[in-house]
Amino acid sequence: MFKKILIANRGEIAVRVIRSCQEMGVKTVAVFSEADRRSLHVRYADEAYCIGPPPSAESYLRMDKILEVARITKADAIHPGYGFLSENPEFSHLIKKSGLIFIGPSEFSIRTMGNKISARQRMIEAGVPVVPGTKENITDKKQALKATENIGFPVMIKAAAGGGGKGMRLVRKKEEVWEAVQSAKSEALDSFGNDSIYVEKYIDSPHHIEFQILADKHGNVIHLFERECSVQRRHQKIIEETPSPLMTDKLRKEMGRYAVDAAKAVNYEGAGTIEFLVDNDLNYYFLEMNTRLQVEHPVTENVTGIDLVKEQIRIAWGHKLSYRQNELTQNGHSIECRIYAEDSDNNFMPSPGLIKKMTEPKGIGVRVDGYVFEGFEVPVYYDPLISKLITFGKTRTEAINRMKRCLEEYKLGGIKTSLHFLKRIMETPDFVKGKYNTHFIDQNHDFLFNNIVKDDTMENTEDMAAIAALLEYQLNLNHTPENNHSSSRNAWKEFGRKKGVTRL
Amino acid sequence: MFKKILIANRGEIAVRVIRSCQEMGVKTVAVFSEADRRSLHVRYADEAYCIGPPPSAESYLRMDKILEVARITKADAIHPGYGFLSENPEFSHLIKKSGLIFIGPSEFSIRTMGNKISARQRMIEAGVPVVPGTKENITDKKQALKATENIGFPVMIKAAAGGGGKGMRLVRKKEEVWEAVQSAKSEALDSFGNDSIYVEKYIDSPHHIEFQILADKHGNVIHLFERECSVQRRHQKIIEETPSPLMTDKLRKEMGRYAVDAAKAVNYEGAGTIEFLVDNDLNYYFLEMNTRLQVEHPVTENVTGIDLVKEQIRIAWGHKLSYRQNELTQNGHSIECRIYAEDSDNNFMPSPGLIKKMTEPKGIGVRVDGYVFEGFEVPVYYDPLISKLITFGKTRTEAINRMKRCLEEYKLGGIKTSLHFLKRIMETPDFVKGKYNTHFIDQNHDFLFNNIVKDDTMENTEDMAAIAALLEYQLNLNHTPENNHSSSRNAWKEFGRKKGVTRL
């Protein structure tokens, strides 16, 4: 087995990977930007190296520096986590070229799946259903009109290199086609340096359902069932669950088989996710493949019992898969809520800052994957994800009720978070019934935002809040405040701000 | 469903019961002694009442006060937890007489199983294997000699009302019998006010294996498989796991069926545990029944997915069991370590005190059931159990490796704990191989106690410890210490010590 793994990431996922490495007896190397000196991944790793200033482009995206740390520390392998360099084919290539192991797929797999046009082509060849649409880059008006007419309106114009809603246009009639193509191309060129676009049928009110797959270096591929990820805001998932309330056994088997075919079609190695759009009539279409670990992988771990990071590492080492498809079952139900440092009532505006107080939920059926602590200041430079709260229940209802209990037990003082909003979702009748698609938040806007009442308020709570604040105020008047973390850092000021870390 | 449940207990189990009540939407009432005003169960419950001074006999064992709180708060049911009044038949009776529901078995079940002679008789009648021995109280010398001769030496003389090793004598030859009987009787009379004793065959090097059962008010009884509890110190379990490394499918089925028969023989209702002694040849004998929830119930919850407290509450309400025997399976492996405030290197001496620093393990496959927090002072009046650390793994090896990771992540500063000792057990070859019985700690004494080396020490750690302490010392010289919880309580001293709680 590997002796030492470098984790080219930060935040909760870096800590999560370190934990599985520790359980395997593998040493870990953290890399960090100047904004992350106090982060938990730096403290929990066996070794830690600063690789640059806070902006990602100058630190977590610097392949040269990361490879240099791997060389110095004699790490055998690099785990990319998610985001940052995890889906960069060049990174996979460079690591291999350096004689190290990339814990993820080959450059070829990443590159093929990273371009939507080439991914669609591969999938069509492999017999995996894709959204009806064009296979080639659209270059002229005649081609555009013919393609859209064949598909039938409404259609989506999409950038081949796209992501995050950029270079996308919804077109409802013929007259709008050419202008939409041109503007999408221009936006795609601006954003991705590549103006290839294609046309797809527009799927109305789709469900976003994805399948977890694992593939070893010996051609074996299995799927670990689905995750339902339709609860999204700003095109970003905030709640995921498995099993999907929409799923049937037959559909699961079919889609699972296609997910395996999709992975095989690009000679995939490691853990990956095949995303599908599913309409209300249970028609399903390949959307894209994420060639890395997903944020929401813990719900799959909860119902299968399998540690996906350990499997990634074993696969990268060359082991065959530990399980065969027919050995896997889904036991119980699991839900993940993403806790963001954001103001959910104000258009989900990021809200970084100092965590002045933190209590995390514990006890039966709960898992918290986070990286912050009391006194930690959430950096402004990165994703505002603070932690993932994952519950398990024998039934979906139990998992929901447990999530409500845990969201209430979770206290984060000093910053705005999505805790309250997530609890509101757990109470939304459409969610409770399992009847929701990607328009869930829009369709339940009134319930989620306009119907805000104080929750389960006990009598006189406002008065008790006033009393507690008054007593704290009086206590502070007479004594030095003790729970003021910023003062703890002032006390430490004589050490100045970080200057002297070993830098690369 | 019940509207409000009173929890007649303290510590981690009270908090654990409150959590499941919250998930069911049931309000909770805590009772507490003067030593527990700051305890988590008081803070997490919807209502809380002080029932007396610190000693249990004046608070947690006062049935009259607890029933009075139930009356005032209009609670419909009482959950006894474990210990304290949980196996007191009078308590079950009084609650029923008051028109409330006791979340546990009837007075009859508790009383029958509470006396070892009557329990043995019932089991023999029900066809459940018991340790060969006498059915009646031994009263004269002739009877004693005949009985021991029939059974064959060595034998155990045991008090019918016994527990905790009191009124027990191991006898290896005929000449010692009568003196042992007399002294056991005298000790039993002193300790339990009852001098009934009986004789059993002595089982050498037994395994302690117990079966979890659930029984509803409609005559349905199921078992939730076994727990292996052979790792004990001072006759008290410290590590439990399921499945038992000793178990075979055939044995599990057989013993499970007997466990169900045992519960049926006393018209059992609720959750209970049938304890067996198992010898190395896999002969098994009924030992006793615990007519309550066990400390180690979470390992069963982990592999079955079932919330046992919720099942207890549903059964008490009158619901039929939620599951049939053939719907249950064991998935994966779970281990529990009991974290005690004790000095494991000094004969497990209790070590209560102020928790100055606490960090609990998180992430994949870990559950922490505790009740203390940073700044909490572990009371000297009760059991020194601080928390239960429970891991889950797809395999036993994974559960062990995860336990080691979590024991290392767990930090408790200010008191002595069993963390280090537990980690040593996880490394003991006999434990790793799953080859152990109740003599495990004695048999591995050298490895556990005399072979103490610093664990995984990184180079220069002593020097780094010196540096950190020096910096903290210098910081405190210049500033008020901030992390000194006792000073926070001094600051609060103007409020004096607790005097004015609503008292009963």
Place this chain on the structure above:
Amino acid sequence: MEIIVNKQSIEVEILERQANELLIAVGNKKYRVDVERVENGTYSILCRGKSYDLKVIPGDNKRNFTVIHKFNNYNVEILDAEARYRKNRNNTNLDEDQSSIFSPMPGKVVKIPIKVGDSIESGQTLIIISAMKMESEYKAAKDCIIKEILTTEGATIEGNQSLILLE
């Protein structure tokens, strides 16, 4: 002492204090409460049998707190003498800080869809900033005119930097 809880002003007075038991008047109600400061900044209050577990989070200054109870946040301000003095003094120009748009965090300017001299309506977008992987729109809080623009599209900005001046 005058205390503002979620914008409602109320008079709170400690009438008696004996050990941890306090008799407190809040408005026209009287409470006998048992109080423990169980952790730094965390209070357990028992009142008429009910158990309240309250986190008191310090705000911008020693008079401001956010109190968390279950899911609810209560913004509490203690109006001590100093606060009352400041409040009276500032009453005339409370909105002065609305004369410019600040960046609350470091990021990058994506778009400035207005120009100097524009008449802006309340709610109209003034600038779009990309930070923490997301784009956020900053809108005018009231009708105004753009006086000066201190940054440009594509520029990298610091936290708390003045971006646009309004009239």
Place this chain on the structure above:
Amino acid sequence: MEIIVNKQSIEVEILERQANELLIAVGNKKYRVDVERVENGTYSILCRGKSYDLKVIPGDNKRNFTVIHKFNNYNVEILDAEARYRKNRNNTNLDEDQSSIFSPMPGKVVKIPIKVGDSIESGQTLIIISAMKMESEYKAAKDCIIKEILTTEGATIEGNQSLILLE
């Protein structure tokens, strides 16, 4: 500064301090370390690439600490001027507190297997106390004679109560 780590004395000196980077001599080794006090009482030290996460737990007085790193506890005492003075002064009668047996916690006396005037050997049990649901035996640390017994079997005792006087 002289520091005692797990009973070993060592000389520690901060040679340079520049921002969070320190050059420190420990005995005859020199370390260049990057130090962050990441939480109250928790230090993260990076030294030659290695990451140390250390909890510094205050002891009985301002000079005593227990430092936790992974599974290991280090007892650290800072020998400042005051400590050296005390140490010198007390050197003559270090064992004076061995003249009596104290109860470390409240409990109940189960058994006193000795009587006044008995000659006791080191390691012999003097009293058995039941506390926190367990029985604990207290043994003589050295040979001695029982001078006085201040409690009786069955008695309830307080924490820190003197139980037996020794000669």
